[in-house]
Amino acid sequence: MKLLSLSILTLLFTGCAMDSQNKPMQKEQHSIPVVMFQTVDEKKAILLQDGKDHRYCVRCGMDLVKFYKTSHAAEHDGKQHQYCSIHCLEDHLGEGVTLKNPQVVAVDTLKFISVVDAFYVVGSKKKGTMSKVSKYAFSSLEEAKKFQAEFGGEIMNFSGASKKAKEDFQYYK
Ligand SMILES: [Zn+2]
Known part of the structure; x- marks a missing residue:
């Protein structure tokens, strides 16, 4: 079971990576968080x-x-x-x-x-x-x-x- 889910995960990640390579701009826009000047860690x-x-x-x-x-x-x-x-x-x-x-x-x-x-x-x-x-x-x-x-x-x-x-x-x- 563990092995199976791992390989599914690998597949998913590989899929994501390929997708982001195909559409880098779109992916990037989604991943940039909006940080306000007022906000701190x-x-x-x-x-x-x-x-x-x-x-x-x-x-x-x-x-x-x-x-x-x-x-x-x-x-x-x-x-x-x-x-x-x-x-x-x-x-x-x-x-x-x-x-x-x-x-x-x-x-x-x-x-x-x-x-x-x-x-x-x-x-x-x-x-x-x-x-x-x-x-x-x-x-x-x-x-x-x-x-x-x-x-x-x-x-x-x-x-x-x-x-x-x-x-x-x-x-x-
Ligand atoms: Zn207030």
Whole structure:
């Protein structure tokens, strides 16, 4: 039985290989995954929440590994919350809650830093998360400037970036 299934497998693989040689372009297009700028390797992502849904934004449910480079975090009612973006953090604040120790992932280090220490590049050519105007945070002004030189945008502190994020909520009112 084992031998038989092995030879079937070999046949299948040979078949595939021949097929991909015949139509290389088509095969390649199917095998290239769409990787977004926000996405990181799962091993590099720091997930701060507890429970079975720890990998998902507490507000919108989006995958935090997929949208890691725009991820934010804060404590609410003694629990660590993680958000896909400053948009979802602002969405939560809009309910009038108090969030302690707000943090953001720095694109240059992939580590969480306090939002007050972050340099945000707002409105660069890199796509945003939950917003047409992207907002990416960096651990130093130098790193933010490097990113800005390549992709444009405006360098702001957290309160400037928050203000921009809040503008997106105007459409819904
Ligand atoms: Zn979200």
